[in-house]
Amino acid sequence: MAILVTEKTRVVVQGITGSQGAFHTGLMKEYMDNFVVAGVTPGKGGQDLDGTPVYNSVAEAVKEQQVNTSVIFVPPPFAADAILEAVDAELDLVICITEGIPVLDMMKVKHAMKDSKTRLIGPNCPGVITPGIGKIGIMPADIHMPGKIGIISRSGTLTYEAVDQITKAGLGESTCVGIGGDPINGTQHLDVVKMFAEDPQTEGIVLIGEIGGDAEEQAALWIKENYNKPVVGFIAGLTAPPGKRMGHAGAIVGGGDRTGAEKVQYLKDCGIKMVQSPSDIGEAMKSFFS
Amino acid sequence: MLIHEYQARDLFREYGIPVTEGKVFESLEGVEEYATELGQCVVKAQVHAGGRGKGGGVKFAPTVEKAIEHATNILGMQLITHQTTAEGCKVNKIMLVPGLDIAKEYYLALTIDRATQCPFIIASTEGGMDIEEVAESTPEKIAKIKVDPSAGCWAYHGRKVADALGFEGKQARIVANIAQNLYKMFMEKDCSIVEINPLVVTEDDQIYAIDGKVNFDSNSLYRQKDIVELRDPLEEEPLEVEASEHDLAYIKLDGNVACMVNGAGLAMATMDMIQISGGSPANFLDVGGTATPARVEQAFRILLKDPNVEGILINVFGGIVRCDLVAEGVIEAVKNIGNIEQPIVIRLSGTNSAEGKKLLAESGMTFETADSLNEAAAKIVAAVKK
Numbered sequence: 001m002a003i004l005v006t007e008k009t010r011v012v013v014q015g016i017t018g019s020q021g022a023f024h025t026g027l028m029k030e031y032m033d034n035f036v037v038a039g040v041t042p043g044k045g046g047q048d049l050d051g052t053p054v055y056n057s058v059a060e061a062v063k064e065q066q067v068n069t070s071v072i073f074v075p076p077p078f079a080a081d082a083i084l085e086a087v088d089a090e091l092d093l094v095i096c097i098t099e100g101i102p103v104l105d106m107m108k109v110k111h112a113m114k115d116s117k118t119r120l121i122g123p124n125c126p127g128v129i130t131p132g133i134g135k136i137g138i139m140p141a142d143i144h145m146p147g148k149i150g151i152i153s154r155s156g157t158l159t160y161e162a163v164d165q166i167t168k169a170g171l172g173e174s175t176c177v178g179i180g181g182d183p184i185n186g187t188q189h190l191d192v193v194k195m196f197a198e199d200p201q202t203e204g205i206v207l208i209g210e211i212g213g214d215a216e217e218q219a220a221l222w223i224k225e226n227y228n229k230p231v232v233g234f235i236a237g238l239t240a241p242p243g244k245r246m247g248h249a250g251a252i253v254g255g256g257d258r259t260g261a262e263k264v265q266y267l268k269d270c271g272i273k274m275v276q277s278p279s280d281i282g283e284a285m286k287s288f289f290s
Numbered sequence: 291m292l293i294h295e296y297q298a299r300d301l302f303r304e305y306g307i308p309v310t311e312g313k314v315f316e317s318l319e320g321v322e323e324y325a326t327e328l329g330q331c332v333v334k335a336q337v338h339a340g341g342r343g344k345g346g347g348v349k350f351a352p353t354v355e356k357a358i359e360h361a362t363n364i365l366g367m368q369l370i371t372h373q374t375t376a377e378g379c380k381v382n383k384i385m386l387v388p389g390l391d392i393a394k395e396y397y398l399a400l401t402i403d404r405a406t407q408c409p410f411i412i413a414s415t416e417g418g419m420d421i422e423e424v425a426e427s428t429p430e431k432i433a434k435i436k437v438d439p440s441a442g443c444w445a446y447h448g449r450k451v452a453d454a455l456g457f458e459g460k461q462a463r464i465v466a467n468i469a470q471n472l473y474k475m476f477m478e479k480d481c482s483i484v485e486i487n488p489l490v491v492t493e494d495d496q497i498y499a500i501d502g503k504v505n506f507d508s509n510s511l512y513r514q515k516d517i518v519e520l521r522d523p524l525e526e527e528p529l530e531v532e533a534s535e536h537d538l539a540y541i542k543l544d545g546n547v548a549c550m551v552n553g554a555g556l557a558m559a560t561m562d563m564i565q566i567s568g569g570s571p572a573n574f575l576d577v578g579g580t581a582t583p584a585r586v587e588q589a590f591r592i593l594l595k596d597p598n599v600e601g602i603l604i605n606v607f608g609g610i611v612r613c614d615l616v617a618e619g620v621i622e623a624v625k626n627i628g629n630i631e632q633p634i635v636i637r638l639s640g641t642n643s644a645e646g647k648k649l650l651a652e653s654g655m656t657f658e659t660a661d662s663l664n665e666a667a668a669k670i671v672a673a674v675k676k
Binding site (some may be wrong): 008024076077100101102103104108109110111112127138139140141144153154155156157158159160161164181183184208210211213214234236237239240241273276278279280 | 404405407408409438439449477480484493507509510512513543546551552553554555556559561562563564565566571578607608609610639640641652663664665667
């Protein structure tokens, strides 16, 4: 069954004619044929990118190709506009890969989305993959294997690290969701945990977080009260000095947040099996299934 | 991106927030003349770090002689505060402002709350203090006023601020106005935090923003050209400035094990593992999704400029980035730079990692390789301790 990305997903790539958009469209199509069915670049409608029709607007792509999901590769100054256009076209899911969107733009987008039916994943994220069904984003496909572990993470390469181990442990993944490293993002750890909890294919969850904010704690508290399958957790940035921005805008320790060590302890107290190194994620999860 | 107090005051003035007069000096020239004009004054070091007063960078001068004495001492001093390194930071500029007779101090700030994803105005009667301490010990003395960004900041928000601070009559209207103007500035200039601490009422009932701290969202600088002009490279770590010119996310730390990683999350995890293995990370460095040979070489050059570095750990999880290209980049970089004495441990995993390892092994150079992050961290820490 899996979550978010299923057999019913029909993808439009916003920013398909840009270098990143074109490159990753190729890789997504390589992973699953007939999955990406349209592209959008305003002013370039009517073109054809290696067999994928390009439209001027998301609404047009909905009308012509019945797309229900978009993935966004447009540059930061235009990304908020692209998200709002996809929301306006009433897509089910919008995945924004773009890194470096102004915080105030994202704040406006979030408030404009309040009553919409669209779910936003990202921005500044690797995307979502349901192995064997489809890939929407920039993750390397070949480390994935269809299976039973759901993965949630704020970070790209750290997710790949976890996926690689879960695959090598023989467990495989139901769906892997990169929620992105920005302070204002569309979907939080808790939202994804709830989706995994309702998914019969998912028999365990890997939760990867960072210092700063309390999104991981909210997810952990819900897990403690509602979820009794295995959860393995990892928090990055324990040694980061306070007040320094570590590439992910979200990862700043400050202003009343728990320290990294306190965050780890909180997750432990909620029954999550915490690992000290990302290298130990696979073994930790495997121990629940042997 | 941070700016100086004097620059923040200029912005306040532009937005109709009352500030006192003041002048900035990079040498003693003109100090005597201006101090004479002001009568009693305050000499303030202009550095980005907070805690200047406690570090001796802010001094009251009742006379012109005292003003010159303080200016002489503060200009060029190494100012050490809780926000600087142990060596402190050099004071290149000072500002002279009038010494006011202050009746009461307040705190007023604006930032975005992550949980509600809304701007909040924060107001307190406990101005001039460390606001985090106030929040800890007397949270009831801090008012938090939420603003819905789609509707904006209205007059009643301003009235709530004035109420919370206990202002009445004309002064209440002035403070309400300041709060609204602060919001306008925050949104128009893409700020991440704006802080007035203290906002003061003088003995003769005048209201002024005395000290300001403003930080800007670095993602928005492309559309804030006038703000970028305010950047002071002297206040930033030189290696961080150089790295940002090459689009590398680099932050200098105090340790001796340098690291080069792709991805911010994995970079943080790598720093953590260096620490857990008994070492100390010298930096954070994310080479990003396009780790081309040229970028790898540039990253190497920056890492090696830090004199504390005794070993280098490279940790790359190949995804779209191919490990063989990263290996080529490393070999090229070591060849071009020459004479790297520090031990280098490389961990390549993911796309084309076998090809990458083969290239490293055949290069004739002395790299150590590792399969996992745990192993890599242990190896580099052991190599540094030798």
